[in-house]
Amino acid sequence: MAGSSTNTGFHGIAGQETASRMLAAAVTRDRASHAYLFIGPEGTGKLASARELAAALCCEAGGCGRCGSCLKIRHGTHPDVGMISPVGAFITVEQIREVNRSLNLFPGESRARVFIVTDATAFNAESANAFLKTLEEPPGFVKFIIMADRGDRVLPTIVSRCQIIRFDPVKPAVIAERLEKEFDVSPTMAQTYAAISGGNLTLAERFCRDQDLRNRRQRYIEIGMELTRGKGEPQALAAGLLAVAEKAGEEAADGREDPPEGFTDAGARQRQRDAHRLATAARKRELDQALLVLQSWFRDMMVVASGAPEVITNRDYELELEQEALQSRSGDYRRAAEAVNTARRKLGYNIDLELALLALLNQLQEVM
Numbered sequence: 631m632a633g634s635s636t637n638t639g640f641h642g643i644a645g646q647e648t649a650s651r652m653l654a655a656a657v658t659r660d661r662a663s664h665a666y667l668f669i670g671p672e673g674t675g676k677l678a679s680a681r682e683l684a685a686a687l688c689c690e691a692g693g694c695g696r697c698g699s700c701l702k703i704r705h706g707t708h709p710d711v712g713m714i715s716p717v718g719a720f721i722t723v724e725q726i727r728e729v730n731r732s733l734n735l736f737p738g739e740s741r742a743r744v745f746i747v748t749d750a751t752a753f754n755a756e757s758a759n760a761f762l763k764t765l766e767e768p769p770g771f772v773k774f775i776i777m778a779d780r781g782d783r784v785l786p787t788i789v790s791r792c793q794i795i796r797f798d799p800v801k802p803a804v805i806a807e808r809l810e811k812e813f814d815v816s817p818t819m820a821q822t823y824a825a826i827s828g829g830n831l832t833l834a835e836r837f838c839r840d841q842d843l844r845n846r847r848q849r850y851i852e853i854g855m856e857l858t859r860g861k862g863e864p865q866a867l868a869a870g871l872l873a874v875a876e877k878a879g880e881e882a883a884d885g886r887e888d889p890p891e892g893f894t895d896a897g898a899r900q901r902q903r904d905a906h907r908l909a910t911a912a913r914k915r916e917l918d919q920a921l922l923v924l925q926s927w928f929r930d931m932m933v934v935a936s937g938a939p940e941v942i943t944n945r946d947y948e949l950e951l952e953q954e955a956l957q958s959r960s961g962d963y964r965r966a967a968e969a970v971n972t973a974r975r976k977l978g979y980n981i982d983l984e985l986a987l988l989a990l991l992n993q994l995q996e997v998m
């Protein structure tokens with residue numbers, strides 16, 4: 631299929647061939663659905679694809695990438711393309727009412743009016759209800775592009791009204807190639823960041839840009855090393871990990887607890903709940919990141935100990951890994967990696983983070 635090789639229409643995002651093909655076909659045949667649901671993990675190009683689809687729907691030339699319409703969409707300033715993102719923790723009913731009020735207005739500058747919902751898991755009961763009515767029969771020129779990291783967290787009544795497009799984790803080779811092209815990184819570091827990002831292109835790019843993120847990864851690897859050597863006291867290591875996660879949580883909630891003047895009590899309580907939710911999510915995200923690094927460390931130890939160093943993830947630590955494998959008392963790396971993986975899955979539930987971490991670190995110390 632050569633639909634994406636023309637200079638108009640949907641061009642596609644690196645590493646998302648299936649999604650790109652489906653969208654290109656819909657756009658070139660002018661048979662775009664009134665609502666798309668993009669489902670896929672963070673950092674797989676959903677937002678970039680949504681912008682490109684919006685450009686293809688709005689632009690007179692089907693998404694040329696050069697005209698005023700296409701450029702405005704790229705910069706997020708197009709009057710016919712609305713972005714609906716959570717305010718605090720939720721998409722509110724006021725936001726949806728505003729969409730409804732403008733629903734029947736003809737597009738001001740283009741062929742279509744597009745609303746991009748950046749997180750379909752953030753509706754609350756009230757806003758979901760209002761949005762369902764919006765989705766039912768919008769005018770023909772209105773299109774919705776709705777995004778979600780996980781399909782099972784989206785209301786089935788929303789899912790059933792959309793055409794679903796799945797976004798897969800991006801392949802490490804595709805990520806590495808992109809990093810080398812766009813950042814000043816060596817091939818080794820590009821491969822390393824690609825491998826440790828688990829198919830999340832956005833995260834891989836952040837590794838190239840964010841020194842603080844790289845420092846945290848280094849700290850997590852050092853914890854892996856200490857455990858491999860049978861050193862490190864579980865309680866202290868858990869406390870160290872929690873402190874980093876706590877800081878991430880505080881940064882996420884920063885300034886949101888204190889309501890601006892004139893807020894009602896209910897409004898203030900809502901803001902506090904939002905801040906709490908955001909902080910918890912940020913804490914869990916940071917711990918997940920820590921556990922992902924630990925897991926990759928133990929998997930690498932297993933791989934090096936079994937004499938196949940060419941498939942290690944943390945390529946920049948190849949020498950250290952080999953040294954550790956020579957010196958350490960050959961712990962059960964497979965069980966260690968599995969234990970970390972199990973703990974990561976539990977983070978998704980409502981658990982006591984401190985207890986869960988302590989249990990994991992005790993278990994790791996036992997198998998090393």
Ligand SMILES: [Zn+2]
Nearest residue numbers: 689694697700
């Ligand atoms: Zn254009």
